[in-house]
Amino acid sequence: MRRFWLPLLAALLLPVALPASAQERVINVYNWTDYIDPAVIERFTRETGITVRYDVFDSLETLEAKLSAGRSGYDVVVPTSEPSFARLVRAGALRSLDRARLPNFAGQDPALLRQVASSDPGNAHGAIYLWGTIGMGLRPARIRALFPEAPLDSLDLLLRPENIRRIAGCGVAVMDSGIDVIPSVLHWLRRDPQGAGAEDLRAAEAALLAVRPSFRAIISSAAITDALATGEYCAVIGYSGDVVQAQARAREAGRGDDLTYVQPREGAQLWFDMLAIPADAPHPEDAHAFIDFLLRPEVMAAITNKVRYPNAVPASRASLSEEVARDPNIYPPPEAIARAFTVAAPPPAAERARSRVWSRVKAGR
Incomplete structure (x- = not known):
């Protein structure tokens, strides 16, 4: 009997070769540059044991x-709600969220969820991460030194x-995003920011080309932040x-605080960035855990507090710094x-025209 049990016990105690997925839990995240508090990722890994591979x-x-x-x-x-998130939803590129795995989904502002429901009927494929507007970053003192009567609110x-x-x-x-800039120009022209017809696009193009010689650069949003600071x-x-x-970085560097954000009096484009899971995500269960966290x-x-963009969770306001x-x-x-105004994704042909x-x-021509 002992000759039977001892080899069996030894076999049970031998290390078992587990598949890689069982040895290490990993999720792969793709987010905007400078758009999270790194301490949040560290805390998630400590609490769950899930490693986050983070690309931008x-x-x-x-x-x-x-x-x-x-x-x-x-x-x-x-992705941003319009047009990218909406297009990905329509293309079937995103997985429907399992609300049973997202108890904190219910803590989002219902009014803001309604704003993005036009992009995602029933809010089935995304939770709101952060949101904001598109407007102007200005250094008023430097502008007024050149143009005392400058219309700083428009x-x-x-x-x-x-x-x-x-x-x-x-x-x-100007940030390098025609997706965002062209609707703002159309709205300034008192045209429908959704405008995707030939007449609207000709008007937007003419307006932009008229001022293009005065642009020093058309660059990424991350580069704008650094250069403003x-x-x-x-x-x-x-x-x-x-x-x-950029305001916060400028103050930290002792460059003064003569930098301000202005929502144009004509109205600013309102946008939402969404937390979503690709349809072919390799680790959907752990992705849900990350979103809920x-x-x-x-x-x-x-x-x-870290990135200075508002979120859609009203209960978070109690934990915000007073400054924010x-x-x-x-x-x-x-x-x-x-x-403010919102936009929806134009049809594919119109988007190609844009x-x-x-x-x-x-190119300036």
């Missing part, structure tokens, strides 16, 4: 190209040739949070939100 992109075009090719290997991605400053020429010497830049530019068109991040109020507060909670550039007042317009604008 700096344009929606880059994200869409990666996902459209298929087999990206990513488990969690962060896109007239940067889209009227006679105005932008007067401040071109102190540096003007160092004082390279006095005026940009970009994302609200990039400008607010991010939606915790104290976690979302830590992210907003009271900053109207981070949490705009109701009247500013009332003037891309061609943006390419010509970048």
Whole structure:
């Protein structure tokens, strides 16, 4: 009997070769540059034992190209609601979220969820990560030194040739995203920001080409943040949070605080970045765990405190720093939100036409 049991016991005690997935739990995340608090990722790994491999992109075009090719290997991605997230939903490129695995989903602001429901009926494929507006980052003192009567509250400053020429010497830049810039220009022209017909696109192209000689650069949003913080530019068109991040970096570097974010009086484009899971994600269960972790109020507060973009979890407000909670550039007042507008993805042919317009604008011809 002992000759039988001892070999069996020894066999049971031998180390078992586990598959790699059992030995190490990993998720692959693809997010915007400078868009999370690294301490949040460390905390998630400590609590769950799941390692996060974190890659970044700096344009929606880059994200869409990666996902459209298929087999990206990513488990969690962060597309903007329009047009990228909506297109990915329609293409079947995103997995429906399992709400049973996301108890913190219910903590999001219902009004904000309704805003993105047009991109994702029933909010089936995404949770709101962060949101914001598109407007201007300005250094008013430098602008007024060149143009005392500058309209600092309006896109007239940067889209009227006679105005932008007067401040071109102190540096003007625009973020490299036709997806975002063209609707803002159409809205400034008092046209439908959804406009994708030939007449609307010709008008937007003409307006942009008229001021293109005064742009020092058309660059990524991450580059805009760095250049604003160092004082390279006095005026940009970009994302609200990039400008607010630049403010914080400028103060830390002792470069003063003559930098402000302005939502144009004409109204600013409102956007939402979404937490989503690709349809072919290799680790969907752990992806759900990561999204649910991010939606915790104290976690979302830590992210907003770090990156200076608002989140959609009202309970997080109690954990925000006083500076962040009271900053109207981070949490705009109701009247500013009332003037804001949202856009939806145009049909594919119209989107290709917009891309061609943006390419010509970048080339200056």
